[in-house]
Structure formats: C-alpha cells, structure tokens
Amino acid sequence: MNTSDATQDVDRLYREYKPLLTSIAYRMLGSMSEAExxxxxxxxxxxRLSGSGEIEHPKAYLVKMTTNRALNMMKAAPRRRESYPGPWLPEPIIELDDKEQPLEQLLRQERLGYAMLVLLQTCTPPERAVFVLRESFGYDYAEIASMLDKSEAACRKIFSRASAKIGHLTAEEQETSPDPAMDRFVRSFEEALASGRPDSLIHLLAEDAVLLSDGGGIVRAAINPIEGPARIAAFFVGIAGKGSLDGRWRRVRISGQPGLLLEREQLTPIAFAIEPDGLGGIRAIYMVSNPEKLTRISF
Structure with missing residues (x-):
C-alpha cells in the first residue's frame, strides 16, 4: 500500500469509527476532551502502522486500542481528582435541539444514562471498561476478554464486582422505564425551581435523596453532598434567594437523557440531571456549573 492509499484508508476509518470510539472513551473517562x-x-x-498492511478487523482493533488507551488515562485520574474541590461529576453532553450529531445519536441509543455514568466513577478502571463494553455496547465476554487480554471468567467476575458496586437496575431493567416518566420528573423539577418556590421540591424527593454539585472550584457550589429532602430543598431556597436560579430554563438532553439547563445572563449556565428511584421519587440530582464542563453545548 502506498503512502497516499494508506492515508486515505486511515481517514476513512476515522470518519467511520470516530463517533463509536469517542462514545466508548467518554463513557469510560467521563470527559469529552479526554475522550477525544x-x-x-x-x-x-x-x-504509523498503516504502511504495514490493511487491518484485518478494523472495528475490533480500534475498539481494543481505544479501550486500552482510556484505561491508561484513567490511571492518572485519581491523582488529579484528589485535589478536586468538591464532588467530581462527569462532563454532561448537552443538546438543545433535535439536530443530532453521530455521537449524540449513539448516546441516545445507548442504555447507560448520565446517572449511571456518575456511578461508574466508583468502579476501578477495569471494572468500568468491562461494564461499559458489556452494558452499553453489548459486547460478549469473549470479545471483551480479547480486548483486555483477560480470560472470559475474569471478565465475568469483573462485571459482577462492578454491578455490585453500582447496585442499581441493570440496563435491561432501565429500558422498561419509558422516557415520558423522565419527562414528568424533569417538568415537575423545572416547575418547582422556576416558580420561585423550590421548597415544593420536597414531595418529589425520595427519603434518601442526594444532591451533588460540581463547580470545579471555579464557581460557587456545595463542597459536600447534600442529603435528604429537607436539606436539598433548603439549599435551593438559599441559592434562589441570592438570584442564582434566575434565568431561562430549557429542557434538554443530557448525555442522551432528559434534563434541564438554566441559562443565566453573563453567568455560567447550570446543567441539572435527575436520577429517579424507580418508586415515583427522585433519588439524586446532579448539578454541574463548572464552566470547563459546559463548553460543548450544541445550539
């Protein structure tokens, strides 16, 4: 293969597989810039390898390379996050309209939403890799074992450990919860905050509800998780009184699921993702105001 043909082949592979590979890396890393x-x-x-001949199974080869590259990058993440001010939340991928790009289409088709992306941060890098490849992309254990250079039995054990840590519904069970249910949660949440009466949130929240707020040390945010309906409602009452919830509320998709974006004049927007508890209440609210994680809003 001459140099020109090799370059064209790499370009073709890039166009064809970039959305898939970026989505895998994003799920593992929780950061779009790191995924890219x-x-x-x-x-x-x-x-650099293209001159040595055509790749026999390009998709499998590229997924394996991307997975292992993300694993190597994750080894450095704990050191960076030890000094992170407050909770570290994954970067939300926010869509404001229906003009989906290939990556956004993949995120909507996948079964793991933003809440699961948060929970994945409690897993070790190998656990995260196996869980993402298995639950989000449907690879069987033989394929995952080949990608990670492990045995099928080892991958099954890793997946089991990850599932136990996450301790929530499997992807198949999540699929039984229709989008209209999430839309109702988002609508009720929006009405409570936009009405100027955030204390009305209490009836929406599960008894063990938690709020995680990520300002990255750049904007003011709660340093510690806020637990319980009364404390969460009081937090929103407090920041509403300071004008922090003034602005334009928009229903958006956050990493493939319904969510809210508060656009504020001359201030960083705030993204809100909601996790239902499966029993008619809200289990968790994820509030991202770190401007470094809100640079990819697709208007």
Missing amino acids: DAVQDVFVAVS
Whole structure:
C-alpha cells in the first residue's frame, strides 16, 4: 500500500469509527476532551502502522486500542481528582435541539444514562471498561476478554464486582422505564425551581435523596453532598434567594437523557440531571456549573 492509499484508508476509518470510539472513551473517562484525546492518540498510532498492511478487523482493533488507551488515562485520574474541590461529576453532553450529531445519536441509543455514568466513577478502571463494553455496547465476554487480554471468567467476575458496586437496575431493567416518566420528573423539577418556590421540591424527593454539585472550584457550589429532602430543598431556597436560579430554563438532553439547563445572563449556565428511584421519587440530582464542563453545548 502506498503512502497516499494508506492515508486515505486511515481517514476513512476515522470518519467511520470516530463517533463509536469517542462514545466508548467518554463513557469510560467521563470527559469529552479526554475522550477525544484518547481517540486522537489511537489514530496517530494507526497512521504509523498503516504502511504495514490493511487491518484485518478494523472495528475490533480500534475498539481494543481505544479501550486500552482510556484505561491508561484513567490511571492518572485519581491523582488529579484528589485535589478536586468538591464532588467530581462527569462532563454532561448537552443538546438543545433535535439536530443530532453521530455521537449524540449513539448516546441516545445507548442504555447507560448520565446517572449511571456518575456511578461508574466508583468502579476501578477495569471494572468500568468491562461494564461499559458489556452494558452499553453489548459486547460478549469473549470479545471483551480479547480486548483486555483477560480470560472470559475474569471478565465475568469483573462485571459482577462492578454491578455490585453500582447496585442499581441493570440496563435491561432501565429500558422498561419509558422516557415520558423522565419527562414528568424533569417538568415537575423545572416547575418547582422556576416558580420561585423550590421548597415544593420536597414531595418529589425520595427519603434518601442526594444532591451533588460540581463547580470545579471555579464557581460557587456545595463542597459536600447534600442529603435528604429537607436539606436539598433548603439549599435551593438559599441559592434562589441570592438570584442564582434566575434565568431561562430549557429542557434538554443530557448525555442522551432528559434534563434541564438554566441559562443565566453573563453567568455560567447550570446543567441539572435527575436520577429517579424507580418508586415515583427522585433519588439524586446532579448539578454541574463548572464552566470547563459546559463548553460543548450544541445550539
């Protein structure tokens, strides 16, 4: 293969597989910028190998390379997050309209939403990799074992440990919860905050509800998780009194699921993702106001 043909082949692979590979890396890393870096590193490596012949199974090869690159990047993440001010939440991928790009289409088709992405942060890098490949992308254990250079039995055990840590519904069980239910939660949440009476949130919240707020040390946010309906409602009453909830409320999709975006004049917007408890209440509220995680809003 000459240099020109090799370059064209790498370009074709990039166009064809970039959305899939970026989505895998994003699920594992929780950061779109890091996911894009991982995929870029993979294709730089592929371009160096392109002169040695055609890749026999390009999709499997690229997924394996991306997975292992993300695993290597995750090894450095705990050190960075030890000094992170307050809870670290994954970067939300926010869509404001129906003009989906290939990556957004993948996120909507996948079965793991933003809440599960948060929970994945409690897993070790290998647990996260196995869980994402199995639950979100449907790879069987033989394929995952090949990608991670482990046995099928080991991958099954890793998946079991990850599932136990997450301790929530499996992806198949989540699929039985229709989008209209999530839409009702989002609508009620929006009405409570936009009405100027955030204390009315109490009836929406489960007894063990928790609020996690990520300002990244750049904007003011709660440093510790806020637990319980009364304390969560009091938090919103407090910030509403300071004008922090003034602005334009928009229903959006956050990493493929319904959510809210508060657009504030001359201030960083705030993204809200909601996790239902499956019993008619809200189990968790994820509030992201770190401006570094809100740079990819697609208007």
